[in-house]
Amino acid sequence: MFRELGELQIENTAIGAPDDIVCNCTQTTCARLQALMGQGCTTLEQLADRTHVTMVCGGCKPLIEELLGSASLAVAELVKKESLGLGITRFQFRPVNQPVTASLPGQHILLQGRIHNHWVTRAYTLTSPAAQTDAYEITVKREETGEFSRWLCDRADEESLFRISEPQGEFVLEERFPAVVFFAGGIGVTPAIAMMRTLAQRGDNRTFHLDWSAPYPESFVFQPELEQLTAQHPQLRITLRPTRRVGKLQPADLQQHYRPSPGTIAMLCGPESFMAAIQEALLQAGWTAAAIRQERFGSHLNQDGTVQKNAP
Numbered sequence: 001m002f003r004e005l006g007e008l009q010i011e012n013t014a015i016g017a018p019d020d021i022v023c024n025c026t027q028t029t030c031a032r033l034q035a036l037m038g039q040g041c042t043t044l045e046q047l048a049d050r051t052h053v054t055m056v057c058g059g060c061k062p063l064i065e066e067l068l069g070s071a072s073l074a075v076a077e078l079v080k081k082e083s084l085g086l087g088i089t090r091f092q093f094r095p096v097n098q099p100v101t102a103s104l105p106g107q108h109i110l111l112q113g114r115i116h117n118h119w120v121t122r123a124y125t126l127t128s129p130a131a132q133t134d135a136y137e138i139t140v141k142r143e144e145t146g147e148f149s150r151w152l153c154d155r156a157d158e159e160s161l162f163r164i165s166e167p168q169g170e171f172v173l174e175e176r177f178p179a180v181v182f183f184a185g186g187i188g189v190t191p192a193i194a195m196m197r198t199l200a201q202r203g204d205n206r207t208f209h210l211d212w213s214a215p216y217p218e219s220f221v222f223q224p225e226l227e228q229l230t231a232q233h234p235q236l237r238i239t240l241r242p243t244r245r246v247g248k249l250q251p252a253d254l255q256q257h258y259r260p261s262p263g264t265i266a267m268l269c270g271p272e273s274f275m276a277a278i279q280e281a282l283l284q285a286g287w288t289a290a291a292i293r294q295e296r297f298g299s300h301l302n303q304d305g306t307v308q309k310n311a312p
């Protein structure tokens with residue numbers, strides 16, 4: 001089986017595996033370049049000086065630029081893809097030559113996919129519990145006009161080329177808070193899924209209340225699992241709001257059900273308008289800004305692929 005990558009054809013693997021020949025003219029392998037990068041050769045010129053890559057036919061230049069730009073990403077394979085309905089798909093990825101690293105619940109990975117000969121990068125929160133080390137699980141909503149999510153949900157398969165980062169991000173379950181109220185809008189539930197799975201797996205006794213808003217009853221694709229978790233672990237609670245039927249969460253609901261208390265933190269993840277409304281209502285209900293955490297799925301990525309810091 002051959003996979004085509006730019007000018008180069010690589011047998012049985014994607015660029016980034018140690019034995020991949022990156023420069024045919026000089027027979028330089030990926031491992032050799034990565035070793036040099038590890039020793040501090042971080043520019044094309046420095047690598048060319050040491051190995052003469054790019055100096056014969058020059059065809060390897062784009063690949064080496066990509067390798068330099070992705071030193072922190074590992075080649076990965078798609079091991080499972082499963083539709084959960086309503087445009088939501090669950091994926092499992094595994095790095096090819098590296099272990100799956102344990103995460104903190106709520107962290108995300110950067111996922112790169114090769115679409116029409118270009119690497120496209122997006123961030124996705126892990127839904128796997130923190131201790132899971134056989135594969136990274138993510139759950140993705142297909143955006144009707146989105147470039148990456150549409151490709152990933154509709155077309156990507158085990159033959160597609162992927163690279164992934166290690167888990168990262170600061171929107172995580174903080175050990176010092178004994179109680180969490182998590183307000184999720186739509187696919188913004190993914191960090192809460194990782195958190196609840198982790199708490200259940202650890203037998204952690206802190207209270208965690210997920211209040212999840214989504215348009216229709218069928219939108220709650222994790223409902224059966226969440227009901228099972230809450231039945232087995234009474235400190236975990238869920239409130240599901242099919243907003244087209246019961247309306248949106250109102251400031252009065254917050255006043256009544258979610259009063260601030262010492263040691264309780266509020267976590268928010270969902271569409272911008274949802275988070276702005278909930279934050280305002282929480283502040284009106286007496287919560288301090290210091291007790292509110294937010295994750296923005298609409299955040300842009302920096303040039304190196306990391307997620308730009310959210311405004312407070």
Ligand SMILES: Cc1cc2nc3c(=O)[nH]c(=O)nc-3n(C[C@H](O)[C@H](O)[C@H](O)COP(=O)(O)OP(=O)(O)OC[C@H]3O[C@@H](n4cnc5c(N)ncnc54)[C@H](O)[C@@H]3O)c2cc1C
Pocket residue numbers: 108122123124125126138139140141142143144145146147148149150169187190191295296297298299300307
């Ligand atoms: C830390 C973090 C964690 C995340 N976790 C998750 C997760 O767990 N699950 C998940 O599904 N997503 C998650 N995301 C969002 C994800 O990274 C992508 O932004 C999302 O999948 C959309 O990418 P896309 O390439 O499909 O859309 P893009 O092509 O980047 O488009 C972005 C948005 O603009 C709209 N758009 C694009 N073109 C047009 C146009 N011409 N006119 C009007 N609108 C347009 C799209 O519909 C889409 O809503 C996360 C983001 C961050 C920053």
